[in-house]
Amino acid sequence: xxxxxxxxxxxxxxxxxxxxxxxxxxxxxxxxxxxxxxxxxxxxxxxxxxxxxxxxxxxxxxxxxxxxxxxxxxxxxxxxxxxxxxxxxxxxxxxxxxxxxxxxxxxxxxxxxxxxxxxxxxxxxxxxxxxxxxxxxxxxxxxxxxxxxxxxxxxxxxxxxxxxxxxxxxxxxxxxxxxxxxxxxxxxxxxxxxxxxxxxxxxxxxxxxxxxxxxxxxxxxxxxxxxxxxxxxxxxxxxxxxxxxxxxxxxxxxxxxxxxxxxxxxxxxxxxxxxxxxxxxxxxxxxxxxxxxxxxxxxxxxxxxxxxxxxxxxxxxxxxxxxxxxxxxxxxxxxxxxxxxxxxxxxxxxxxxxxxxxxxxxxxxxxxxxxxxxxxxxxxxxxxxxxxxxxxxxxxxxxxxxxxxxxxxxxxxxxxxxxxxxxxxx
Numbered sequence: 001x002x003x004x005x006x007x008x009x010x011x012x013x014x015x016x017x018x019x020x021x022x023x024x025x026x027x028x029x030x031x032x033x034x035x036x037x038x039x040x041x042x043x044x045x046x047x048x049x050x051x052x053x054x055x056x057x058x059x060x061x062x063x064x065x066x067x068x069x070x071x072x073x074x075x076x077x078x079x080x081x082x083x084x085x086x087x088x089x090x091x092x093x094x095x096x097x098x099x100x101x102x103x104x105x106x107x108x109x110x111x112x113x114x115x116x117x118x119x120x121x122x123x124x125x126x127x128x129x130x131x132x133x134x135x136x137x138x139x140x141x142x143x144x145x146x147x148x149x150x151x152x153x154x155x156x157x158x159x160x161x162x163x164x165x166x167x168x169x170x171x172x173x174x175x176x177x178x179x180x181x182x183x184x185x186x187x188x189x190x191x192x193x194x195x196x197x198x199x200x201x202x203x204x205x206x207x208x209x210x211x212x213x214x215x216x217x218x219x220x221x222x223x224x225x226x227x228x229x230x231x232x233x234x235x236x237x238x239x240x241x242x243x244x245x246x247x248x249x250x251x252x253x254x255x256x257x258x259x260x261x262x263x264x265x266x267x268x269x270x271x272x273x274x275x276x277x278x279x280x281x282x283x284x285x286x287x288x289x290x291x292x293x294x295x296x297x298x299x300x301x302x303x304x305x306x307x308x309x310x311x312x313x314x315x316x317x318x319x320x321x322x323x324x325x326x327x328x329x330x331x332x333x334x335x336x337x338x339x340x341x342x343x344x345x346x347x348x349x350x351x352x353x354x355x356x357x358x359x360x361x362x363x364x365x366x367x368x369x370x371x372x373x374x375x376x377x378x379x380x381x382x383x384x385x386x387x388x389x390x391x392x393x394x395x396x397x398x399x400x401x402x403x404x405x406x407x408x409x410x411x412x413x414x415x416x417x418x419x420x421x422x423x424x425x426x
Contacts, residue, residue: 005030005031005034005035006027006031006291006292006295009026009027009030009031010023010027013026013027020281020334020335021280021281021284021285021334022284024284024285024287024288024334024338025043025047025284025287025288027288027291028043028046028284028287028288028290028291029043031291043287046286046287046290047283047284047287048283049286049290050282050283050284050285050286050287050290051279051282051283051286053161054238055157055160055161055167055237055238056157056161056279056282057238057241057242058152058157058167058237058238058240058241058242059154059157059158059241059275059278059279060271060272060275060279061238061241061242061244061245062108062109062110062152062154062157062241062244063109063110063113063154063271063274063275063278064245064267064268064271064275065107065108065109065241065244065245065248066107066108066109066110066113066114066117066147067113067267067270067271068245068248068249068252068259068264068267069104069107069108069113069117069248069252070108070113070116070117071252071259071263071267072248072251072252072256072258072259073252073256073258073259074107074117074218074219074222074248074251074252074256075100075104075117075118075121075219076121077215077216077218077219077256078100078103078104078118078216078219078220079096079097079100079118079121079122080212080215080216081212081213081216081219081220082096082097082099082100082103083096084204084209084212084213085099086099087203087204088203089190090190090193090194090198090199091189091190091192091193091194091198093122093125093126093129093131094126094131094135094136094139094186094189094190094192094193094198095186095189095190096122097118097122097126097139097140097143097189098139098143098182098185098186098189099182099186100118100122101114101118101140101143101144101146101147101182102143102146102150102178102179102182103220103223104117104118104147105146105147105148105149105150105153105178106150106151106152106223106226106227107152107222107223107226107244107248108147109147109148109151109152109153109154109157109241110147110148110154111144111145111146111147111148111366111369111376111377112144112147112376112377112380113147114143114144114145114146114147115140115141115144115145115147115377115380115381115384116380116384118140118143118144119140119141119144119380119381119384120384122136122140123136123137123140123381123384123385126139126140129198130198131193131198132196132198133395134391134394134395135192135395137381137385137387137391137392137395137396138395138396138397138398138399139185139189139399140381141370141377141378141380141381141392141395141396141399142185142370142377142396142399142400142402142403143182143185144377144380145366145369145370145377145403146178146181146182146366148362148365148366148369149174149177149178149181149359149362149363149366150174150175150178150179150182151170151171151172151174151175151178151227152171152226152227152237152240152241152244153171153174153362154278155333155336155361155362155365156170156171156174156358156362157237158282158333158337159336159337159340159358159361159362160358161282162285162286162289162337162340162341163340163341163344163354163358165354165355165358166425167237168230168231168237168425169355169421169425170355170358170359170421171227171230171237172231172420172421172424172425173355173356173358173359173417173418173420173421174359174362174417175420176416176417176419176420177359177363177406177410177416177417180406180409180410180416181363181366181403181406184402184405184406185399185402188398188399188402218251218255218256219251222244222247222248222251225243225244225247226240226243226244226247227240229243231424281333281334281337282337285334285337285338288338289337289338289341289342292341292342293341297342299345301342301343301345301346302343302345302346302348302349305346306346306349306350311350312350312351312352313412315346315350315352316352316360316411316412317411319343319360320360320364320407320408320411323335323336323339323361323364323367323368324364324367324368324371324404326368327364327365327367327368327371327375333365333368335368336361336364336365340357340358340361343357353414353417353418355417355418355421356414356417356418358417359410359416359417360407360410360411360417363403363406363407363410364407366403367400367403367404367407370396370399370400370403371400372389372393375393375396377396378392378393378396
């Protein structure tokens, strides 16, 4: 009786467009009150327990650091350095955009922050240089999603928490897949630019190049400071998030001096709102996960899947298909947080590495950010270029297909995700 009630409540609330976080906590409350006949004070305790983890302190810090850098000059300095390296080649400005997104991803941990910081600079610049408007919008909207694959990454922290794995390990696993997708985007940019005859006019003298590198030094140093500190054993990922905030503030306020104190209040307010929303969703998700565990749903689901699916590769293909559909209908980050723990028993039975599966999930989140009608990056780009959701969706479509191809490679070549953790942490 309890299992049908859980699913009826869950899908009934989703059908009438109740926010996912409220769906999760309401379903749990109905189970506790009507089935378990437990006082609802236990629900409050579970909500608290869901956030009672030191690792989660890294989430608001990385959000704040990303917003500080998006409002300040760090993103612009990164763009200038990348233009110096590849701007003179065919499609150089487009490739510089991808490289800037990859580098900013290594210091922000947020996909929307990457789109805002790099897209607001590079979308107008690409269009001005003669690159197609649709191509420019699609490229920056898609490249910005690398913000959650190249560490540090907020969704990676959440996945590590719900799956009880090392944050440092899944951070390390994201490097090669992130670089792989970035290289695919750059290759596509080069081929497309070659076909359309898009050549950049970016040229620098030796003296100008030295000045650009000097100006960008402080921006380039941040990912080495954060990631080097984590893997050098100097501080934990949570402490690294706090370090990134302090460093970003210092650089923006005292070196580049382009972030005003008055603007800092708005940055802190927006970061607090986003952090609060994200942590509330996580708390509700952890409570629902506790409910599913009590009902032994992961075990029952594992038995059902293994009985009907022949091998793990077919299972992974099915999971990718399900997540892509979910990404078009609801908040994909919440979906991943809820679905991943349910599949723990199944992953164990199929001997699928949790870290590899985590990277598959993160790439699915990237695709979800680009999938109409609820892709978060689409709405960010709408605000930047003042175009309709339909226009942004059309611009992103070729890049979404490229992401799907990359997803298949990452799914069926697990060594891409597991090589670095195996070399450096085992």
